[in-house]
Structures are given as structure tokens and as C-alpha cells.
Amino acid sequence: MFNLNYPFDDEMIMQKKKSIRKELLDKDSPFIDKKIAILSGSTIGDVKSVLELFLLDQGIRPVFYEGSYNRFYEEAVFGNAGLEEFQPEIIYIHTSNKNIDVFPCVGDGEAVLAQKLESVYRRYETVWTELKKRYGCPVIQNNFEPLAYRLLGNADAYHKYGKNNFISHLNQKMYEYANANAGFYINDISYLASWYGLEKWSNPSHWYLYKQAMDLNAIPLLCRNISRIVKSLYGKNKKALALDLDNTLWGGVIGDDGVENIRLGEESPEGRAFTAFQRYLKEISTLGITLNACSKNEESLAVEGFSHEGSVLKRDDFISWKVSWTDKNISIAAMAKEINIGLDSIVFVDDNPVEREIVRTRLPEVSVPEIGSPEEYIKALDQEGYFEITTLSEDDMNRNQSYKAIIQREILENSIEDYGEFLVSLQMKCYMSPFTEPVIPRITQLINKTNQFNLTTKRLTENEVRNAAEDESVITLAARLCDKFENAGIVTAMIAPVKDGEAVIELWVMSCRVFKRNLEFAIFDELIRECKRKGVKKIKASYLPTKKNLLVKGLYEELGFEKTEESETGTVWSYSIPEEYRNKNSVMEVFYDEQERDNG
Structure with missing residues (x-):
């Protein structure tokens, strides 16, 4: 049994990659499949092989596009038929300080120094902008590690001619871009090089012999760090x-x-x-x-x-x-x-x-x-890296209050014999709306971390959620739930494209924190309302079973759907909207987008 948990044996991982891969693929556990493109600033073959191991260990089975050597800029900016055909779901840009081709020179004037910093930064920003435009998927970019030598000695860290000072300013501009652009994430190799030891990390023989931007035995550390970001994006953090x-x-x-x-x-x-x-x-x-x-x-x-x-x-x-x-x-x-x-x-x-x-x-x-x-x-x-942060919402920061509220509700439930009376006693208020820009990050997070109330286990990027929100032919619904114990925030989301008078529920998720509260009835009532407004007569839906979503196996039958297909992969359901539809929710107040809302 090979160990990929901290502290791992980096040399063993580099030597036993094939054996470890076989063992991971033989594990009796489900994987989610993801297409990941690696764009190259240096040699990436070993990075691809080792990254696969750490992703498999996280339950993610990658298919890779391996970019041409040191062609990250050209493949991003000028397009690439192979990459476009691949249609990546994540792009990782493997660059380092070896890819900075302009540095300050002693004697440069202030204008020249500023122009050099801006030209190097703009080259990378152009890459990110083009990738976002072409593929709309998450991008993971290495920041820059310090140089292993200091031309100016200690002053290299702060003097205007210091190369490491230049790198610090480049990194800061990169961080500002990350904070301003959703779907862009930093792989902090500056920290990794420090952790590993900058002298060891910057192994010159491995650069001159193999064009490896780091010591070969540092690759597992690098790949584990990338895998932490990826697993966080797809809801595999611990809670x-x-x-x-x-x-x-x-x-x-x-x-x-x-x-x-x-x-x-x-x-x-x-x-x-x-x-x-x-x-x-x-x-x-x-x-x-x-x-x-x-x-x-x-x-x-x-x-x-x-x-x-x-x-x-x-x-x-x-x-x-x-x-x-x-x-x-x-x-x-x-x-x-x-x-x-x-x-x-x-x-x-x-x-x-x-x-x-x-x-x-x-x-x-x-x-x-x-x-x-x-x-x-x-x-x-x-x-x-159990709790790797890729987004941090107000809902996240208030989550402990939600867990306390779960326990308080359980105490109340045990004191009331009739479950319907218990639900009414919670004084629930549901605030329903289509997807809007301020809540898209939270909705994306909810989609990618929800396994139990998830009818199709579909995962979406933030840009895909945004595209659904902006498409007038797609019904999007999100709901915030409040009761007398807490404001639970955005806890359920649905995406249902409409075509030829028929709506298809492509995605429906709900947080485990609000199970058994009849919220599914409230959101279905709102779906019917939206369908009638759009002239929709029929709703189709699928249920794709997994080990974790058996909770919702009977949901569509409970809502009145008829099963039209059944196979090994799941079931297909159909619902004909009646002229006189009676709301199924009877235990919570529902406020719609156009109504004045309070904070619960």
C-alpha cells in the first residue's frame, strides 16, 4: 500500500509512479472524470504523471492534454486545434521564474523599470484573458518563486534593481488579478520552494539536463498542491x-x-x-x-x-x-x-x-x-490540505451557526409529536430567485460540493453557471432559507433549459443542512410557476444513482412524475403540468424575486 498522505516519500513516488497508479485505479471507489490541460513553461511529463496520482487519490480521474514544451503563451493566445478539440475543464499553467525573460538592469530609469514590470505582467494577463474567452474554465497559474542567487545581496529583496523585488511585484499583480477574477487560482510555488528549501528546489543540474524548473523530487510536493486546488473546486474538501x-x-x-x-x-x-x-x-x-x-x-x-x-x-x-x-x-x-x-x-x-x-x-x-x-x-x-480554500463566502463563515441550528431543531422536533406541526413551528421563510451575479460563486460551490441531494451529480464551473444565468431559455432557481434558529443562506439550486415547450431539469442540488424541510416542494412549485410563465407544458428529468444520492431515489415519483425509461445508468421521468396546479408546499412562506425581502 503506497502512501500519498503527509509525510510522503517523494523519491518513492517518482520511482513507483506506474505501480501507484495501478493500485489507485484498482480501488473500489467511484471517480469523477475531469479533462485537465497542462500548458508548458518547462518540462511537464513527470508533472502530468505525478499529478494524476494525487488526483486519483482524491477521487478524481483526469484525462490530460499535454502542451508543447514552453509554448504556453502561443497555445493560449493564438489558439490550438488540439486544445480546442480537447475542451478542458481545468487549465494548469506550469511556469516558473525561468519564464521571466526581462529583469531590471542596474541603471534603468523609473520609466524603464515600470515598463519592464508591466510588459512581463501583461504577457501573462493576455494568456489568462484568452483562455477565459476561449474555454471559460478554471485556470490554475503558478506564481513565481524567488531566484536562488541575489545579485544585490540582501538588497535584492527591496532595491528597485533587485530581481527578487521584481518577482515580488509581479506576484502581487498576479494576486490582484486573482482577487478580481473568479475562476482564476494561484498555485503558490513561492511558498513551496521555501518549504522545500530554495537551494534544493532550484536544482541547476535538473534544469540544464532536463529543462525541469525544479528539483525532480520536488514534483510530488508541487502536484499535491495542485491537487488540493482541484479537489476543492469539485467539492471534495472536508467539513x-x-x-x-x-x-x-x-x-x-x-x-x-x-x-x-x-x-x-x-x-x-x-x-x-x-x-x-x-x-x-x-x-x-x-x-x-x-x-x-x-x-x-x-x-x-x-x-x-x-x-x-x-x-x-x-x-x-x-x-x-x-x-x-x-x-x-x-x-x-x-x-x-x-x-x-x-x-x-x-x-x-x-x-x-x-x-x-x-x-x-x-x-x-x-x-x-x-x-x-x-x-x-x-x-x-x-x-x-483538508480545508483548501478556493472560495470563502459569508455562508461558509456562518456555517457553524447552521450546525448548531441543526441540533436545536432536532431538540425541538423530539418535543413535538406531529412532524408537520414541527415544520410549521420552525417559522420558515424561503426567498426564491433566478441566479444573479452576487450569488453565482456560492451556487457554484453548492453544485460542486453536494453529493446526497444531487439528482445527476453534475459539476459545473463558475462560468458555466454564469452562462446558464444569462441564457433566457434556461430557468434557473436558487433559494435562501431562514427559520427561527438561523439564516441558512443559499441552500438549493436548479437549472432547467427550455426547448420546444419542454423544460428539462439538468441539475438540482440541495444542501444536507436543510433536508426533510419540504424545501424541495417549494422550489418545485416555483419551477411550475416559471414553466407556466414560459408556456411550458411538460417537464423531463433524470436520476443517475450513486452510492451517495440514494436519498433522492424516489423524489420524482413523490412529486408526481411518471417513469418513462430505466437502465443501468438511471431513470428518466416526465411530468405533465396540469391546468390547475396546487402548490405542494404548505409549511413555509415563500417570497419571490419581485417581492420585498427581509433578512429572516
């Missing part, structure tokens, strides 16, 4: 941490040592390491990643640990609290059910190798990193 307590969040066993004797805070090196780890976890939670306790402990004693003066985390920072003497695999399964996420969305962190192995064996979907000693905990989590 939750299941955290042990003793010797994971503090040093010592609180049941034996007492709160006053656990090692936490500034009084000891180990205590400082645990406090730093807690601070890191607190920061992770601001990204919408939920923190959950999973500890074999006495609950009353465990809570006391968070009253320690060195504790950054408090009891309220945890969404699910599984502190008992129950086996941890059972606790994690219950946790997933409680906050309504898949086991494959959970990362289990525990200092005990036996507990880690039990969870790996009994819950293979759960990610279980090797975390090392306390001072290495942050590195171990960070280097795995």
Missing part, C-alpha cells in the same frame, strides 16, 4: 474535525491529573504547543469547519479542561459533543448523523495510534492523519 481531548488538545489526562495539572498555556514548552494548536483550530472554525469532541472521558471532567486559563477553545466552540466511554468509531458515526454530513467529510485527530487505527479500519471513509508530537500537530493538519 468537520472530530477531536480527541487528552494529549490532543492539552497535555495529560484530565481524569487523572485534574484541570490544574494539565499542560496548557505559557508555563511549559509542551503547554505552549497545545495552546498554539487550539488557536489554529479556532482559526479553522472561522472558515466554517465544525469542531467536534470525540473523547473517552467523564463528561463533567472533560468540560473542566476548557476552563483552564491556557485554553483558547471553550465548550461552546464544539458543535457535537461525544464524550463518553463509547468506542470512538461509534461516536464519530453518531456525530456525522447528528450534524448531517457524510463520514468522508470528517477528519479524526487523536494522539493515540491505536484509536487512529481502529477508526481507519472501522470507518475507512474518515480521514485520519498521522499527527506526530504536539509541536507537529499544526503542520500535520495543514500539510494535508
Whole structure:
């Protein structure tokens, strides 16, 4: 069994690429297929081979277009029949400081310096603009790593003639472009070169012999970093941490040592390491990643640990609290059910190798990193890239409140016998609208990360979502849901092109946070309303089953569709819109695009 998790053996990966690929393809797990073009600023054969391994490990099976050597500019700007026929879904531009052909010279005037910076930057911006125009897919671009030599010594970092200063300014312009242009992402090789060691990274013999822009054994590090961006784009990030307590969040066993004797805070090196780890976890939670306790402990004693003066985390920072003497695999399964996420969305962190192995064996979907000693905990989590950010929305930042609301609703549900009464008691308000520019990034994120309520498991780029929004022949619907516990934000989206008096539901997704709330009825009511407005008489839809979307197997039948086709790949359904349609939703208020909205 080959290891592609941190810390991996880069030399072994380079030597055993074929064996690793075979093992990954033989795994009994589903893949999503993606077409990825790699445009070359240097040799890319090994980059392609190793990137495939890391993508397969993430559940993504790539088909590659391999660009001609150092022709990234020409293939992007002047067009390329092979690339156009390939129709990439992602384009990765593999450039480095070797592709900067103009640098400041000592004695250059201010105007010349500015012109050089602008001309180098514009060359790349032209590439990105043309690729966006021709293909409309995500583009991943390397930034520039520092040079391994410094003509001006330390002043090279800040002097106007410094080449590394020039590179810093180029990178900054690149970052400004990334922040202003959706669908454009930076692969931070400047950081990677620093992490790997700039002297090793900039291996001159590998450049002169093979035209490799980096040390050959740095390629796995590079490819893992690219794969993190790709898996984030297609909804494969993790959502939750299941955290042990003793010797994971503090040093010592609180049941034996007492709160006053656990090692936490500034009084000891180990205590400082645990406090730093807690601070890191607190920061992770601001990204919408939920923190959950999973500890074999006495609950009353465990809570006391968070009253320690060195504790950054408090009891309220945890969404699910599984502190008992129950086996941890059972606790994690219950946790997933409680906050309504898949086991494959959970990362289990525990200092005990036996507990880690039990969870790996009994819950293979759960990610279980090797975390090392306390001072290495942050590195171990960070280097795995479980929570790679490609978009960060307000909904993401408010997600922990959503998980708390799930638990509050469950408590309320258990107190009311009639489920219909429970739904009414939530005082739900649904705000329905077509896709609009401000919410397109959130809709794209929802489409690409949703597996359970996803009838066709279709994935779309931001530009594809935008094209649907701008096409007058396509019905697009998005809905925001509020109740007395929270504003859940945009939680469902539908795309239904209309042709010849017939609408086809090509895509319908809904967040797991709002399952069993009858929101599907409300959005279907709105689809009918839009269809009638457009003169549509019939709706067609497909259900393509996967291991994860069995939840919606009977949805179309429940909505009144008739099954017209069935095959190994799925089913096709048809719905004739009646003259007198009665709304199916009866438990929430619905506000439409043209109505005045409040914030719930």
C-alpha cells in the first residue's frame, strides 16, 4: 500500500509512479472524470504523471492534454486545434521564474523599470484573458518563486534593481488579478520552494539536463498542491474535525491529573504547543469547519479542561459533543448523523495510534492523519490540505451557526409529536430567485460540493453557471432559507433549459443542512410557476444513482412524475403540468424575486 498522505516519500513516488497508479485505479471507489490541460513553461511529463496520482487519490480521474514544451503563451493566445478539440475543464499553467525573460538592469530609469514590470505582467494577463474567452474554465497559474542567487545581496529583496523585488511585484499583480477574477487560482510555488528549501528546489543540474524548473523530487510536493486546488473546486474538501481531548488538545489526562495539572498555556514548552494548536483550530472554525469532541472521558471532567486559563477553545466552540466511554468509531458515526454530513467529510485527530487505527479500519471513509508530537500537530493538519480554500463566502463563515441550528431543531422536533406541526413551528421563510451575479460563486460551490441531494451529480464551473444565468431559455432557481434558529443562506439550486415547450431539469442540488424541510416542494412549485410563465407544458428529468444520492431515489415519483425509461445508468421521468396546479408546499412562506425581502 503506497502512501500519498503527509509525510510522503517523494523519491518513492517518482520511482513507483506506474505501480501507484495501478493500485489507485484498482480501488473500489467511484471517480469523477475531469479533462485537465497542462500548458508548458518547462518540462511537464513527470508533472502530468505525478499529478494524476494525487488526483486519483482524491477521487478524481483526469484525462490530460499535454502542451508543447514552453509554448504556453502561443497555445493560449493564438489558439490550438488540439486544445480546442480537447475542451478542458481545468487549465494548469506550469511556469516558473525561468519564464521571466526581462529583469531590471542596474541603471534603468523609473520609466524603464515600470515598463519592464508591466510588459512581463501583461504577457501573462493576455494568456489568462484568452483562455477565459476561449474555454471559460478554471485556470490554475503558478506564481513565481524567488531566484536562488541575489545579485544585490540582501538588497535584492527591496532595491528597485533587485530581481527578487521584481518577482515580488509581479506576484502581487498576479494576486490582484486573482482577487478580481473568479475562476482564476494561484498555485503558490513561492511558498513551496521555501518549504522545500530554495537551494534544493532550484536544482541547476535538473534544469540544464532536463529543462525541469525544479528539483525532480520536488514534483510530488508541487502536484499535491495542485491537487488540493482541484479537489476543492469539485467539492471534495472536508467539513468537520472530530477531536480527541487528552494529549490532543492539552497535555495529560484530565481524569487523572485534574484541570490544574494539565499542560496548557505559557508555563511549559509542551503547554505552549497545545495552546498554539487550539488557536489554529479556532482559526479553522472561522472558515466554517465544525469542531467536534470525540473523547473517552467523564463528561463533567472533560468540560473542566476548557476552563483552564491556557485554553483558547471553550465548550461552546464544539458543535457535537461525544464524550463518553463509547468506542470512538461509534461516536464519530453518531456525530456525522447528528450534524448531517457524510463520514468522508470528517477528519479524526487523536494522539493515540491505536484509536487512529481502529477508526481507519472501522470507518475507512474518515480521514485520519498521522499527527506526530504536539509541536507537529499544526503542520500535520495543514500539510494535508483538508480545508483548501478556493472560495470563502459569508455562508461558509456562518456555517457553524447552521450546525448548531441543526441540533436545536432536532431538540425541538423530539418535543413535538406531529412532524408537520414541527415544520410549521420552525417559522420558515424561503426567498426564491433566478441566479444573479452576487450569488453565482456560492451556487457554484453548492453544485460542486453536494453529493446526497444531487439528482445527476453534475459539476459545473463558475462560468458555466454564469452562462446558464444569462441564457433566457434556461430557468434557473436558487433559494435562501431562514427559520427561527438561523439564516441558512443559499441552500438549493436548479437549472432547467427550455426547448420546444419542454423544460428539462439538468441539475438540482440541495444542501444536507436543510433536508426533510419540504424545501424541495417549494422550489418545485416555483419551477411550475416559471414553466407556466414560459408556456411550458411538460417537464423531463433524470436520476443517475450513486452510492451517495440514494436519498433522492424516489423524489420524482413523490412529486408526481411518471417513469418513462430505466437502465443501468438511471431513470428518466416526465411530468405533465396540469391546468390547475396546487402548490405542494404548505409549511413555509415563500417570497419571490419581485417581492420585498427581509433578512429572516
